[in-house]
Amino acid sequence: MNRTAPSSATLDYRSDTYRDAYSRINAIVLEGEREAHANYLALAEMLPDHAEALKKLAAMENRHFKGFQSCARNLEVTPDDPFARAYFEQLDGNFQQAAAEGDITTCMVIQALIIECFAIAAYNVYIPVADAFARKVTEGVVKDEYTHLNFGQQWLKEHFATVREGIERANAQNLPIVWRMLNAVEADTEVLQMDKEAIVEDFMIAYGEALGDIGFSMREVMKMSARGLAS
Numbered sequence: 001m002n003r004t005a006p007s008s009a010t011l012d013y014r015s016d017t018y019r020d021a022y023s024r025i026n027a028i029v030l031e032g033e034r035e036a037h038a039n040y041l042a043l044a045e046m047l048p049d050h051a052e053a054l055k056k057l058a059a060m061e062n063r064h065f066k067g068f069q070s071c072a073r074n075l076e077v078t079p080d081d082p083f084a085r086a087y088f089e090q091l092d093g094n095f096q097q098a099a100a101e102g103d104i105t106t107c108m109v110i111q112a113l114i115i116e117c118f119a120i121a122a123y124n125v126y127i128p129v130a131d132a133f134a135r136k137v138t139e140g141v142v143k144d145e146y147t148h149l150n151f152g153q154q155w156l157k158e159h160f161a162t163v164r165e166g167i168e169r170a171n172a173q174n175l176p177i178v179w180r181m182l183n184a185v186e187a188d189t190e191v192l193q194m195d196k197e198a199i200v201e202d203f204m205i206a207y208g209e210a211l212g213d214i215g216f217s218m219r220e221v222m223k224m225s226a227r228g229l230a231s
């Protein structure tokens with residue numbers, strides 16, 4: 001077995017089956033990157049002190065969007081955009097509502113903690129089974145996503161005393177949605193040979209480390225990150 005390319009023997013990136021699954025997973029990624037761009041611009045409006053930094057994060061998301069668009073073009077796949085919009089509807093709705101209320105904590109938890117950790121987990125699991133072109137693109141992107149997670153982590157840590165309860169509320173409201181989102185595309189991630197358990201594990205590690213650094217106890221971290229996992 002070739003360990004650097006574990007799936008090249010069994011994955012046919014050009015097959016109809018692969019490209020059909022890719023039309024949904026790639027569309028989800030594109031919609032995620034598009035929303036991430038908009039979400040960081042919204043946060044820049046809410047946090048004038050950090051506007052410069054947040055606009056830079058937004059610009060990075062825009063580059064990710066273009067990179068993943070080229071991955072679809074490379075495989076001659078047409079992303080299923082309506083599917084992706086419906087996929088993100090609930091999570092995006094919660095972000096929009098929080099933004100309208102000026103609830104910075106919830107916005108930060110949804111975008112910079114939850115969505116970034118979801119991206120980090122999915123991209124890390126995708127890299128070893130991606131086609132050579134997409135692998136290169138995704139390796140560059142995932143480094144940026146750690147920067148984004150770090151930004152949110154740092155801000156929440158600095159304001160921990162006042163945002164602690166808000167984080168817990170936003171976690172309880174939104175983490176179950178993400179676990180349902182992951183379950184909803186299980187058949188497609190399987191076609192891409194992205195192991196679902198590995199995604200869950202990677203998410204737990206990134207999210208748990210972030211919550212711990214922000215100021216939650218080990219016990220709280222365990223409770224919070226498993227929220228809605230079994231449903």
Ligand code: Y39
Nearest residue numbers: 028029032033036115116119122
């Ligand atoms: O910060 C970001 O760039 C995040 C928007 C991107 C999240 C993309 C969501 C990835 C989901 C992969 C789907 C299979 C589990």
Ligand code: FE
Nearest residue numbers: 033036061064
């Ligand atoms: Fe991104």
Ligand code: FE
Nearest residue numbers: 036116145148
């Ligand atoms: Fe990001």
Ligand code: FE
Nearest residue numbers: 049050155158
């Ligand atoms: Fe501040």
